[in-house]
Amino acid sequence: MERAAAYENDLINLKATELRLGLPGTDESEKQSSRNNKRSSSEMDNSCEKDEQECAPAPKAQVVGWPPVRSYRKNVLHQKNESDLSGMFVKVSMDGAPYLRKIDLKVYKNYQDLLKALENMFKCSIGVYSEREGYNGSEFAPTYEDKDGDWMLVGDVPWDMFITSCKRLRIMKGSEAKGLGCL
Amino acid sequence: MAQSFPEDVLEHVFSFLNYDKDRNAVSLVCKSWYEIERLCRRRIFIGNCYAVSPEIVIRRFPDVRAVELKGKPHFADFNLVPEGWGGYVYPWIVSLARAYPWLEEIKLKRMVVTDESLELISKSFKNFKVLVLLSCEGFTTDGLASIAANCRNLRELDLGESEVEDLSGHWLSHFPDNCTSLVSLNISCLGSEVSFCALERLVARCPNLKTLRLNRAVPLEKLPNLLCRAPQLVELGTGVYSAEIQSDIFSNLAEAFLGCKQLKGLSGFWDVVPAYLPAMYSVCSRITSLNLSYATAQNPELVHFVSQCSNLQRLWVLDYIEDAGLEALAASCKDLHELRVFPSDPFDAEANVSLTEQGLVAVSEGCPKLQSVLYFCRQMSNAALVAIARSRPNMIRFRLCIIEPRAPDYLTLEPLDTGFGAIVENCKELRRLSMSGLLTDRVFEYIGTHAKKLEMLSIAFAGDSDLGLHHVLSGCESLRKLEIRDCPFGDKALLANATKLETMRSLWMSSCSVSFGACKLLGQKMPRLNVEVINERGPPDSGPESCPVEKLYVYRTIAGPRVDMPGFVWTMDEQVSSSLSRVTERRGD
Numbered sequence: 001m002e003r004a005a006a007y008e009n010d011l012i013n014l015k016a017t018e019l020r021l022g023l024p025g026t027d028e029s030e031k032q033s034s035r036n037n038k039r040s041s042s043e044m045d046n047s048c049e050k051d052e053q054e055c056a057p058a059p060k061a062q063v064v065g066w067p068p069v070r071s072y073r074k075n076v077l078h079q080k081n082e083s084d085l086s087g088m089f090v091k092v093s094m095d096g097a098p099y100l101r102k103i104d105l106k107v108y109k110n111y112q113d114l115l116k117a118l119e120n121m122f123k124c125s126i127g128v129y130s131e132r133e134g135y136n137g138s139e140f141a142p143t144y145e146d147k148d149g150d151w152m153l154v155g156d157v158p159w160d161m162f163i164t165s166c167k168r169l170r171i172m173k174g175s176e177a178k179g180l181g182c183l
Numbered sequence: 184m185a186q187s188f189p190e191d192v193l194e195h196v197f198s199f200l201n202y203d204k205d206r207n208a209v210s211l212v213c214k215s216w217y218e219i220e221r222l223c224r225r226r227i228f229i230g231n232c233y234a235v236s237p238e239i240v241i242r243r244f245p246d247v248r249a250v251e252l253k254g255k256p257h258f259a260d261f262n263l264v265p266e267g268w269g270g271y272v273y274p275w276i277v278s279l280a281r282a283y284p285w286l287e288e289i290k291l292k293r294m295v296v297t298d299e300s301l302e303l304i305s306k307s308f309k310n311f312k313v314l315v316l317l318s319c320e321g322f323t324t325d326g327l328a329s330i331a332a333n334c335r336n337l338r339e340l341d342l343g344e345s346e347v348e349d350l351s352g353h354w355l356s357h358f359p360d361n362c363t364s365l366v367s368l369n370i371s372c373l374g375s376e377v378s379f380c381a382l383e384r385l386v387a388r389c390p391n392l393k394t395l396r397l398n399r400a401v402p403l404e405k406l407p408n409l410l411c412r413a414p415q416l417v418e419l420g421t422g423v424y425s426a427e428i429q430s431d432i433f434s435n436l437a438e439a440f441l442g443c444k445q446l447k448g449l450s451g452f453w454d455v456v457p458a459y460l461p462a463m464y465s466v467c468s469r470i471t472s473l474n475l476s477y478a479t480a481q482n483p484e485l486v487h488f489v490s491q492c493s494n495l496q497r498l499w500v501l502d503y504i505e506d507a508g509l510e511a512l513a514a515s516c517k518d519l520h521e522l523r524v525f526p527s528d529p530f531d532a533e534a535n536v537s538l539t540e541q542g543l544v545a546v547s548e549g550c551p552k553l554q555s556v557l558y559f560c561r562q563m564s565n566a567a568l569v570a571i572a573r574s575r576p577n578m579i580r581f582r583l584c585i586i587e588p589r590a591p592d593y594l595t596l597e598p599l600d601t602g603f604g605a606i607v608e609n610c611k612e613l614r615r616l617s618m619s620g621l622l623t624d625r626v627f628e629y630i631g632t633h634a635k636k637l638e639m640l641s642i643a644f645a646g647d648s649d650l651g652l653h654h655v656l657s658g659c660e661s662l663r664k665l666e667i668r669d670c671p672f673g674d675k676a677l678l679a680n681a682t683k684l685e686t687m688r689s690l691w692m693s694s695c696s697v698s699f700g701a702c703k704l705l706g707q708k709m710p711r712l713n714v715e716v717i718n719e720r721g722p723p724d725s726g727p728e729s730c731p732v733e734k735l736y737v738y739r740t741i742a743g744p745r746v747d748m749p750g751f752v753w754t755m756d757e758q759v760s761s762s763l764s765r766v767t768e769r770r771g772d
């Protein structure tokens with residue numbers, strides 16, 4: 001039984017280091033009925049609440065398995081929602097920039113629009129796309145990560161196909177992008 | 184008296200008994216009836232594959248033609264059961280293959296099915312006819328190829344909403360040219376394109392094909408080709424219901440539907456382009472079952488289409504239908520039995536559509552035959568629930584999901600105890616109930632008092648104390664399945680009602696307050712229950728006995744503890760749990 005005592009100490013220590021809402025010493029389970037209904041705006045708060053909750057990287061924290069929608073259905077609708085008209089935000093990083101930006105791809109009508117906006121946002125010059133040369137000659141080249149996780153050169157596929165498959169953007173230094181353009 | 188009837192007379196009489204309940208009752212009358220019945224039982228249903236072993240089944244029923252098995256607990260649908268938990272069908276197939284060479288039907292739900300299993304099925308049963316895989320996983324299209332190639336008399340292949348690893352669409356071409364026996368084909372869950380030519384030829388040569396559910400990859404333009412070759416179809420699941428707006432596509436589609444005089448059920452409608460919905464108007468008046476739950480059409484086109492189906496009995500739809508659409512439904516579809524409204528955007532706290540409790544009230548008041556409801560919404564009131572209960576005392580299945588956990592009555596800010604209380608009190612035939620919103624122990628008191636026919640209850644984020652669970656376990660006489668998540672229920676009610684658990688199929692409790700010690704005690708007290716603790720973070724005995732377990736699954740069984748448990752599942756079997764806790768005192772063996 002001394003083993004149990006040792007484990008109990010470990011558990012207490014573990015609990016002491018646990019991040020959670022509430023005063024130290026209050027028990028997790030007692031808080032369940034008093035949990036408030038409102039979603040707190042801070043992702044940090046939600047992630048402290050209960051161990052069992054998995055916090056999705058998405059902006060809204062989600063309880064596992066709630067609401068009770070089957071994965072099959074979620075996947076089908078998710079595919080659909082991606083081509084919905086509710087905005088398509090993707091992260092944009094630029095080599096050398098201290099932080100990332102986010103843009104809504106739905107806002108742009110075509111590649112020209114998008115590249116111009118990127119040039120403005122990051123104060124860089126991207127140049128003109130050509131099928132053979134990519135963005136060769138430009139200081140920067142825009143690339144994107146597609147649904148399969150591959151890094152592609154922006155401009156190869158029709159615009160509509162691009163916006164549904166683009167997961168994030170990366171503006172690469174021209175020197176690094178040379179390889180892509182030569183394919 | 185039992186002895187005076189010759190066996191074959193009794194056997195003939197028993198052949199009219201199709202319900203398991205009846206056959207079970209008959210087998211309890213006397214030993215000779217038990218013997219006669221077991222020799223002539225042809226269909227068996229096993230609601231929990233771990234409740235019994237294949238050997239026990241085969242020993243009792245030597246000549247079975249149809250087997251139905253269910254594996255994982257229901258909450259596996261919502262990712263609450265970790266990967267690798269169990270539900271493997273292969274050992275069953277191996278035993279069934281040996282014992283029942285004339286087996287014709289296998290129906291599985293929430294089981295892990297491998298290509299190996301499918302191949303074994305296809306090669307072991309010469310007269311195999313029906314394969315239904317609902318919410319299963321673990322197999323690829325290669326397994327399907329074996330089924331297609333080897334099952335000469337295949338009548339039904341239904342993949343339900345299974346997760347299939349789609350290696351290629353080529354499997355469909357494995358159906359031999361002389362396969363003409365298909366009556367039902369459901370491939371809607373598959374992602375990749377099957378050869379359209381192969382599909383077309385298959386449909387054309389199966390004159391008895393009544394159900395055809397295509398997958399998303401079948402383009403709309405090609406749908407008429409299939410319909411023309413199968414005008415006898417009763418149930419159709421379209422592929423993607425989207426194409427460029429072209430008049431010839433529309434007219435081909437409309438003409439093809441015109442020819443389908445037997446069509447009663449429709450589903451599919453992925454990426455629906457509303458302009459193409461009117462192509463189906465000629466069949467609408469005969470439609471009794473409509474699944475638009477993947478159709479992201481909005482009003483007015485959506486409600487206009489649904490209202491055309493005056494004989495509708497079952498409607499599954501997204502919340503794009505909104506309250507206004509449900510009001511129209513209530514006015515035009517007086518034969519409605521079942522309504523399911525799914526959320527288009529379940530993870531948004533804000534409502535993206537105007538669907539509230541009003542829609543459900545309207546349908547409950549307007550549709551006298553409504554008996555089965557699944558409804559997702561963002562607000563509810565006691566008044567609405569009371570109105571629903573009073574309008575529909577004939578309700579049998581009532582599943583309400585208010586998206587925000589613990590949401591109170593939005594008008595009074597009170598718990599929804601009164602509302603759900605009214606449901607159980609008025610709806611005396613209620614067999615299934617799922618609750619949500621803010622609920623105290625009081626609602627469980629109502630349930631225990633009134634819900635005498637309730638067989639399945641799902642509870643989430645509800646109750647205040649063990650008293651709640653106690654009301655349910657002690658009051659609900661017909662309870663078979665109880666699933667609970669995130670409720671403050673602990674040891675007391677569970678241990679006090681331990682014997683009740685032997686009268687039920689199963690109990691699931693996750694993120695509750697049941698301690699490891701109580702689980703061990705339950706396992707020791709009740710040898711005919713499997714008490715399984717699921718702890719992904721580590722062994723349950725690495726903390727004190729008072730520590731709550733993450734998840735608990737308790738089910739009755741005559742097969743003893745499982746032998747296929749993964750590392751994160753511990754059984755509280757008497758012998759095993761004592762070795763688990765590594766106490767110095769050992770029980771005498």
